[in-house]
Amino acid sequence: MRYFILKQDKGYTNIPDPVNWFQKLGPGDAMKSVQRFPDREIFMIETGEDALFIDIMTDPIVMVTKKVKKCLQLYEPNVPFKEIILLDRKKRVTQNYFVPGLAELDCLTDRSEYTNWNYDLKYAELDKKKIGDKAVFTVKGPEKRNIIIRLDVAESLLRRGAKGFLLRETGVKGD
Secondary structure, eight states: OOEEEEEEOTTOOSSOEESSHHHHHOSSOHHHHHTTSOSEEEEEEEOOTTOOOOSEEOSSSOEEOHHHHHHHHHHOTTOOEEEEEEEETTTTEEEEEEEEOOOEEOOBOTTOEEETTTTEEEEOEEEHHHHTTOSEEEEOOSSSOEEEEEHHHHHHHHHTTOOSEEEEEOEEETO
């Protein structure tokens, strides 16, 4: 089976800008902070002219639109989601996103390499035995949460016209 690292496409420059998110998220792992939130939380944003709400955002937290949430639930029905409402008060613009509580797997082989002070995966090789039947998960690593999706999930996202993400294939040991 083939797997891919899912990343936000940084080529989209007219996405909303977060306003004081780190006051809510606090220091440390932002994704763990979100798990302490109620089921629905409001985050302030600023939007520019012709702001674009892409389907997958990863900074400062992983957030997906309802379309992507439904797709992920087809493959991982037990993943919990927290709702995040992005609000631009000045322009009266809102958009709902969902933060997935993805399983974190320690599944990288010794051949995997990090770059940028152990932040980005330069090369990822996954151990198939440690993945099991998971279709969507995060890799346990030193810093950044790297989201991994299986080929069938990637194809499903593309068929649904999801936008704002890039895929980079990983290696798989034991396949």
